[in-house]
Amino acid sequence: xxxxxxxxxxxxxxxxxxxxxxxxxxxxxxxxxxxxxxxxxxxxxxxxxxxxxxxxxxxxxxxxxxxxxxxxxxxxxxxxxxxxxxxxxxxxxxxxxxxxxxxxxxxxxxxxxxxxxxxxxxxxxxxxxxxxxxxxxxxxxxxxxxxxxxxxxxxxxxxxxxxxxxxxxxxxxxxxxxxxxxxxxxxxxxxxxxxxxxxxxxxxxxxxxxxxxxxxxxxxxxxxxxxxxxxxxxxxxxxxxxxxxxxxxxxxxxxxxxxxxxxxxxxxxxx
Numbered sequence: 001x002x003x004x005x006x007x008x009x010x011x012x013x014x015x016x017x018x019x020x021x022x023x024x025x026x027x028x029x030x031x032x033x034x035x036x037x038x039x040x041x042x043x044x045x046x047x048x049x050x051x052x053x054x055x056x057x058x059x060x061x062x063x064x065x066x067x068x069x070x071x072x073x074x075x076x077x078x079x080x081x082x083x084x085x086x087x088x089x090x091x092x093x094x095x096x097x098x099x100x101x102x103x104x105x106x107x108x109x110x111x112x113x114x115x116x117x118x119x120x121x122x123x124x125x126x127x128x129x130x131x132x133x134x135x136x137x138x139x140x141x142x143x144x145x146x147x148x149x150x151x152x153x154x155x156x157x158x159x160x161x162x163x164x165x166x167x168x169x170x171x172x173x174x175x176x177x178x179x180x181x182x183x184x185x186x187x188x189x190x191x192x193x194x195x196x197x198x199x200x201x202x203x204x205x206x207x208x209x210x211x212x213x214x215x216x217x218x219x220x221x222x223x224x225x226x227x228x229x230x231x232x233x234x235x236x237x238x239x240x241x242x243x244x245x246x247x248x249x250x251x252x253x254x255x256x257x258x259x260x261x262x263x264x265x266x267x268x269x270x271x
Contacts (some may be wrong), residue, residue: 004145008034010063011149013080015070016041016048022124023067024051025144026152038063040081046240060084068094075099079107081233087111091138093146095119098268101135101162114137115146117155118168121176128154131168133161134219166269170261178257181207 011032013020027265028034034052038059041048049055059081066085070078075096082092086108093115094104104114115138119130130150133142142220147156160166184206189202215222230236 004148004151005064006145007033008064010036010038010060012059012063012066012082013037013039013041013053014066014082015074016044016090017069017071018121019123020067020069020118021045021048022046022126022153023069023095023149024053026126027149030152039254040078041177061253062088063092064089064093065149067149068092068096070096071258072096072098079104083108088182091115091142091145093149095130096173096217097173098271100269101133105135105202113141113142116162117146117150118165118173119150121173126153129157129172130154131157131159131165133159133165152185166262166265167258169265173265174261178211179208222237 006164011027013024016024020039021039024037024039025166028051029169037053039053040057040059041055042254044055051263057201057239062085066082068075068078086092087110092104092108092112095117097118101114103114104116105112112135112195115131115132117130118133120128122128125139130153132146132150133145134146138146138184143158147158150156159165180241183201186207187197187200187204190198190203195203220226220228230240244251246252
């Protein structure tokens, strides 16, 4: 990554909350020089102040990349600052939820290369997954640059069309919260069966984390892994008969949950 034009022409990070900090930490670790990075943030953390990045607010004329990581509510006040970098060689990458490519084009100009990205919170430990899509002005090279930067916090997938970002939001963007809730309820169910709270929570966390890691590491599909641990008429089968029920189990529940998130994502984009 650091042999790219980002190191020579610079990177502006607009907003350095949790996601911005996770990405910046990844880039610095990967060897991007701190003096190639300008950060615009009203309340820089102690960590950020100690990184050696430029916090002066005086930005380069034409940085290689501007990465927009402010909350959607703060977008209106943040972007006019960057307007002069539009319609040029500067690539804009946005990780702001719900803000469309068209909305960016209106502010920055239609010739501006823009990549919209939907990351998720495991980015904080470099285990995120981010989906990206570019506008008409974003070339394959621009998408490659965006991917290289976002790989600092995990995997990157390309989606062919922006309409799919809402579905991505429902699966991976909001998905970590579904898993956290599963851990909560799994632990509560263990308590209901007589375990103490601490033991139940340890078992639930390690089980979900371990199963996820096994699914990532295994050559076999999650379906096959499930079949492998389900002995006929055994304990797992008894539980799965409840969970796999078409109308009351995971199939219907997950479909409704992901649809609700995707629908809300579509609504937010149109507000």
